Amino acid sequence: MQNYTEFNRQEWAKLTPHVKLQVTDEELAQVKSLGDELDVKDVDEIYETLLNYIHLAYSFKKEASAKRARFLHIDPIVHPYIIGISGSVAVGKSTTARLLQLLLTRYFPDLKTQMMTTDGFIYPNSILEQRGLMPRKGFPESYNMQMLSDFLRDVASGKKADVVYPLYSQELSDIVPGKYGHIEQPDILIIEGINTLQLPESGQVVTSDFFDFSIYIDADEDLIEEWYMQRFKKIMKLKKNDPSNFYYKLANGPLDVAERLAEETWQMVDLVNLRQYIAPTKQRANLILHKVEGHLIDKIYLRCY
Ligand SMILES: Nc1ncnc2c1ncn2[C@@H]1O[C@H](COP(=O)(O)OP(=O)(O)O)[C@@H](O)[C@H]1O
Numbered sequence: 596m597q598n599y600t601e602f603n604r605q606e607w608a609k610l611t612p613h614v615k616l617q618v619t620d621e622e623l624a625q626v627k628s629l630g631d632e633l634d635v636k637d638v639d640e641i642y643e644t645l646l647n648y649i650h651l652a653y654s655f656k657k658e659a660s661a662k663r664a665r666f667l668h669i670d671p672i673v674h675p676y677i678i679g680i681s682g683s684v685a686v687g688k689s690t691t692a693r694l695l696q697l698l699l700t701r702y703f704p705d706l707k708t709q710m711m712t713t714d715g716f717i718y719p720n721s722i723l724e725q726r727g728l729m730p731r732k733g734f735p736e737s738y739n740m741q742m743l744s745d746f747l748r749d750v751a752s753g754k755k756a757d758v759v760y761p762l763y764s765q766e767l768s769d770i771v772p773g774k775y776g777h778i779e780q781p782d783i784l785i786i787e788g789i790n791t792l793q794l795p796e797s798g799q800v801v802t803s804d805f806f807d808f809s810i811y812i813d814a815d816e817d818l819i820e821e822w823y824m825q826r827f828k829k830i831m832k833l834k835k836n837d838p839s840n841f842y843y844k845l846a847n848g849p850l851d852v853a854e855r856l857a858e859e860t861w862q863m864v865d866l867v868n869l870r871q872y873i874a875p876t877k878q879r880a881n882l883i884l885h886k887v888e889g890h891l892i893d894k895i896y897l898r899c900y
């Protein structure tokens with residue numbers, strides 16, 4: 596990791612003056628995926644500096660585009676500042692993305708910050724079944740990458756008032772037919788997904804070319820497996836009385852059978868995907884957040900070249 600500067604929590608926190616970000620426990624509870632403890636200490640020690648760094652980089656980009664427009668004698672166009680968040684399934688990408696959106700909106704209220712996931716670009720289950728790709732959900736071939744790069748091009752151009760994208764539902768474990776998300780010329784867009792830093796097969800556009808800043812969330816495999824299983828166990832409890840949920844049947848059967856299935860899914864699908872396709876993209880990120888037990892961030896690596 597020669598091209599990264601390593602910081603521990605204290606070194607990182609010391610980079611910016613402490614202004615105590617005001618976030619209530621209720622707000623943190625809304626951010627959490629499935630009710631774990633999200634530590635306020637992380638907000639103070641990690642996110643404060645991160646927020647300031649992002650704001651600095653955002654201002655540089657804005658200034659550069661204004662200068663460029665003056666040079667070219669064209670009207671300045673506002674291009675969104677796009678932040679990609681990558682990492683394994685269950686490492687905490689969506690939780691981090693939601694927290695970042697909450698904090699950016701709170702501390703830079705003049706900036707419109709939107710957030711989305713690339714899950715919506717996974718092919719619907721019907722297509723995955725047709726192609727025999729159900730056991731490869733989340734692997735590169737299970738995503739419509741052309742659609743994702745067309746979408747990103749539209750968003751990054753800053754010209755379209757409303758760019759729509761398909762929505763994935765964890766409740767259905769499938770794309771929601773006829774439902775779309777909307778990206779409406781934000782100043783900052785956070786995009787989280789396991790594939791955000793992946794390189795496509797030859798000839799296709801590289802998704803991360805559209806990113807201004809990228810974050811990889813890292814942790815030991817065993818820990819991520821623990822978080823995956825914890826999340827699964829919570830789903831089993833929460834969805835027992837929800838027949839519309841994909842896991843309803845499983846949640847009402849024997850618990851040991853359900854847990855064995857989840858363990859198998861982790862081992863055979865998500866862990867394989869992590870090793871083969873996700874972890875190798877870590878070294879492309881601008882910033883790596885390394886987590887230990889309890890989701891606590893112990894190390895921060897900032898790419899310097
Ligand atoms: N900072 C955090 N503190 C506590 N729990 C967290 C934190 N980040 C994620 N989690 C928990 O870990 C699990 C996976 O997080 P999630 O955001 O759903 O991951 P991903 O989007 O990467 O699949 C969830 O149960 C979530 O509540």
Ligand SMILES: CC(C)(COP(=O)(O)O)[C@@H](O)C(=O)NCCC(=O)O
Pocket residue numbers: 683684685688714717732733788789860861864865
């Ligand atoms: C849709 C996903 C690829 C996305 O992952 P996430 O948003 O949790 O990072 C994942 O949730 C998934 O469905 N993986 C396939 C195997 C499994 O059910 O875990």
